[in-house]
Amino acid sequence: MAKAIAKTMAGLTNVSKEELAKAKAMLKGKMFRQADNDTELMADLGQQLLLSGRxxxxxxxxxxxDSVTESEVAAAAKKILSSKLSLAAYGDTHAVPHYSAMEAAFKI
Known part of the structure; x- marks a missing residue:
């Protein structure tokens, strides 16, 4: 799972217009569906007011x-991938990759 996440994150450094358009449509669709749910709307309202005051x-x-560009997504992914890696494991950890292997997987 960890290696799949690393591969997915590395893929974000090169996003096409079509991929970004699809992601935007999915995110906005989810957001508009949540706005139709009174419980979700009230939770969002409260959270926004508590965190930002508006x-x-x-x-x-x-x-x-809609204003997000491919280059902004790529820059954000590169920033995340270049930061110090944090790992946590719980339970049977014998199959967890070594830190250095995961660090190498996240290098771009």
């Missing part, structure tokens, strides 16, 4: 999502 509407966030 409420941003679904339309506000949709506009922010």
């Amino acid at each position: 409420y941003g509407s679904v339309s506000d966030f949709a506009a922010i999502i």
Whole structure:
């Protein structure tokens, strides 16, 4: 699983317009569906007010999502991949890859 996550993260450093458009559509779809649920809407409202002191509407966030570019996604992925790796394992850890192997997998 850890190696699959590393591979997926490395893939984010090169995102196509089509992939980004699909991801944006999926995220906005989920966001709009949650806005139709009163419980989800109230939880979101409370969380936003507690964290920022103001409420941003679904339309506000949709506009922010639409403004994201391929280069911004790639830059964010590169920043994450270049940061110091943190690993945690719980339970039977005999099959957990060594830290150096995971560190190498996350190098771009």
